[in-house]
Amino acid sequence: MASVISRSAVPETVEIRGEVLLTREQYEAATAARVAAGGDPFSNPRSAAAGSMRTKNRPYEVEWTFFGxxxxxxDGTSDTLATDLANLPHSGLLDLLTSLGMRTSAAALPGDIRYDTLDGVLTRIKEIGDxxxxxxxxxxxxxxxxxxALDQEQAGFSSRAPRWAIAYKLPADT
Structure with missing residues (x-):
C-alpha cells in the first residue's frame, strides 16, 4: 500500500529514528584507523559502532551506515504533518524515509515487507536468515x-517497548 503524505509549503523538521551500524568494510577501516591512532582493535562491529559514536574526541574518523x-x-511541526505521520502505516513511513533519501532496512534485501498471513512472515524470516x-x-x-497505524495505537507500549513490534532472534552464525 503506497501512502501519500501532504507536502508543506514551509520546510519542516522531523526526528528520524533508526539504527547506526558498521558494514564489514566500515568495521575493518574503523579498526585499522583506531589501531593506527594507537588504540586497541575493536572486538566486533556492534561495539565498534556504539563505542565510536560515544567517543567525543577520537583521533580517527569512522564512517557509519544509517538505516531509518x-x-x-x-515541537513546531505543523498539525497536518504530525497527523500524517501518526496515521502512516509502518510501510508508509519507510516509503516516506526512502523518498527523503534515507536508507531503510526494506532496501537491504529485495522482496515484500508486508504480509497478510503468518506463513508469509515465516517465509520472509527464512529468506532473510538464508x-x-x-x-x-x-x-x-x-x-x-x-x-x-491504528493497530499500533491499539497495541500500545509496555514499559520498555512497543507491543506492536517483536524481535525474532535468528540462530547463531556458525
Whole structure:
C-alpha cells in the first residue's frame, strides 16, 4: 500500500529514528584507523559502532551506515504533518524515509515487507536468515512490526517497548 503524505509549503523538521551500524568494510577501516591512532582493535562491529559514536574526541574518523525506521514530529511541526505521520502505516513511513533519501532496512534485501498471513512472515524470516551472510553487515535477528497505524495505537507500549513490534532472534552464525 503506497501512502501519500501532504507536502508543506514551509520546510519542516522531523526526528528520524533508526539504527547506526558498521558494514564489514566500515568495521575493518574503523579498526585499522583506531589501531593506527594507537588504540586497541575493536572486538566486533556492534561495539565498534556504539563505542565510536560515544567517543567525543577520537583521533580517527569512522564512517557509519544509517538505516531509518521512523519519523516523528518535533515541537513546531505543523498539525497536518504530525497527523500524517501518526496515521502512516509502518510501510508508509519507510516509503516516506526512502523518498527523503534515507536508507531503510526494506532496501537491504529485495522482496515484500508486508504480509497478510503468518506463513508469509515465516517465509520472509527464512529468506532473510538464508541471505544474511551476503548482506554486508551482521544481523542477529529481525524485528516484526504491525503495519497499520491504528493497530499500533491499539497495541500500545509496555514499559520498555512497543507491543506492536517483536524481535525474532535468528540462530547463531556458525
Amino acid at each position: 525506521y521512523s519519523a516523528l514530529p518535533l 541471505a544474511r551472510a551476503g548482506l554486508g553487515f551482521g544481523i542477529d535477528g529481525i524485528v516484526i512490526k504491525t503495519d497499520p
